[in-house]
Amino acid sequence: MKNSEAILVTPKHFEIQECPIPEPKENEILLKVEYVGMCGSDIHGFEFGPFIPPKDPNQKIGLGHEVAGEVAAVGSKVTKFKVGDKVLIEPGVPDNTCDYCRTGRYNICPSVDFMATQPNYKGALTQYMTHPEEWTYHIPEGMTTLEGALVEPAAVGMHAAILGEAKLGKSIVILGAGTIGLMVLQACISLGATDITVVDVIEKRLELAKKLGAKRVINGKEQDTVAYLRSEELYGDHGVELVFECGGSVFLAQQAVQIVARGGKIMMVGTQSKPVPIDFLKINREVTIQTSFRYCNNFPQTIEAIATGKFNVKDMVTNIYDYKDVQQAFEDAIDPVKKNEMVKGVVKVAE
Numbered sequence: 001m002k003n004s005e006a007i008l009v010t011p012k013h014f015e016i017q018e019c020p021i022p023e024p025k026e027n028e029i030l031l032k033v034e035y036v037g038m039c040g041s042d043i044h045g046f047e048f049g050p051f052i053p054p055k056d057p058n059q060k061i062g063l064g065h066e067v068a069g070e071v072a073a074v075g076s077k078v079t080k081f082k083v084g085d086k087v088l089i090e091p092g093v094p095d096n097t098c099d100y101c102r103t104g105r106y107n108i109c110p111s112v113d114f115m116a117t118q119p120n121y122k123g124a125l126t127q128y129m130t131h132p133e134e135w136t137y138h139i140p141e142g143m144t145t146l147e148g149a150l151v152e153p154a155a156v157g158m159h160a161a162i163l164g165e166a167k168l169g170k171s172i173v174i175l176g177a178g179t180i181g182l183m184v185l186q187a188c189i190s191l192g193a194t195d196i197t198v199v200d201v202i203e204k205r206l207e208l209a210k211k212l213g214a215k216r217v218i219n220g221k222e223q224d225t226v227a228y229l230r231s232e233e234l235y236g237d238h239g240v241e242l243v244f245e246c247g248g249s250v251f252l253a254q255q256a257v258q259i260v261a262r263g264g265k266i267m268m269v270g271t272q273s274k275p276v277p278i279d280f281l282k283i284n285r286e287v288t289i290q291t292s293f294r295y296c297n298n299f300p301q302t303i304e305a306i307a308t309g310k311f312n313v314k315d316m317v318t319n320i321y322d323y324k325d326v327q328q329a330f331e332d333a334i335d336p337v338k339k340n341e342m343v344k345g346v347v348k349v350a351e
Contacts, residue, residue, distance in 0.1 A: 062123020157183025
């Protein structure tokens with residue numbers, strides 16, 4: 001067996017480099033990687049470098065954290081998995097000692113070792129990698145490793161929908177129909193919600209949102225989103241009870257303030273890289289603004305939702321690239337024209 005890894009040597013430039021096959025520690029599995037999803041954070045990292053640059057200029061930078069494959073070896077104390085099992089991984093390993101971990105909120109552990117970021121920048125774009133048994137999950141019968149790789153972004157949507165208290169009877173608007181917006185849509189549906197509006201400016205994404213269960217879609221380029229949602233035809237002066245901002249956009253964050261109902265909730269799911277000016281006078285009627293960070297205890301529920309057909313991640317995949325074409329995959333993801341046709345890109349590392 002041979003191993004290699006795609007290393008970001010400079011922004012916008014990968015090199016596939018040979019590397020040793022890692023030896024699993026006593027509590028780890030060795031994973032033969034099959035599929036890796038291309039997350040927005042990976043794409044940003046490819047274009048501009050890591051959000052948090054490494055302190056060591058010689059640090060290798062790997063990307064990719066949405067990953068599934070087959071167990072190739074197990075450590076001496078592993079009991080849940082055997083060679084040949086199809087598995088997926090949860091990419092953040094918390095320290096299990098801090099107050100956040102002890103109170104069940106491990107996703108905000110300040111010392112979490114999360115793949116493709118500091119301190120180790122260990123990426124999943126490799127042929128073989130190790131991972132702790134504790135943060136590895138079986139892929140159920142009837143579910144593919146391609147779907148397994150997309151549990152991670154689906155869990156982001158599930159976590160946000162649960163925090164937002166999405167349910168039957170609640171009016172919901174999702175601003176941004178990229179991967180995470182569409183995952184939030186499906187998570188809300190899986191929790192019983194039906195009155196869901198999705199807003200974007202790319203028609204292909206809106207068509208997919210409709211296919212995945214949105215009650216209505218709005219093309220923000222062609223229609224005044226706020227005026228339409230505030231019209232008597234829809235929610236009028238009352239506004240929308242639950243708004244998800246999923247684009248990481250200052251404009252969308254401010255739009256959320258304009259459409260949320262009194263006593264409603266705004267879920268900030270997208271990453272805001274710039275300060276967002278908010279007119280609090282518009283929301284001083286007990287509106288809640290809550291951020292959502294990754295996921296916490298959501299993988300089992302998300303796996304079941306996908307395995308039972310309540311959550312369709314397969315139809316979100318628009319682009320599949322071979323591992324040898326990883327450079328092209330990420331170039332397409334930042335191309336001004338091609339990125340509009342890509343909803344979800346995936347790198348196929350092995351069969």
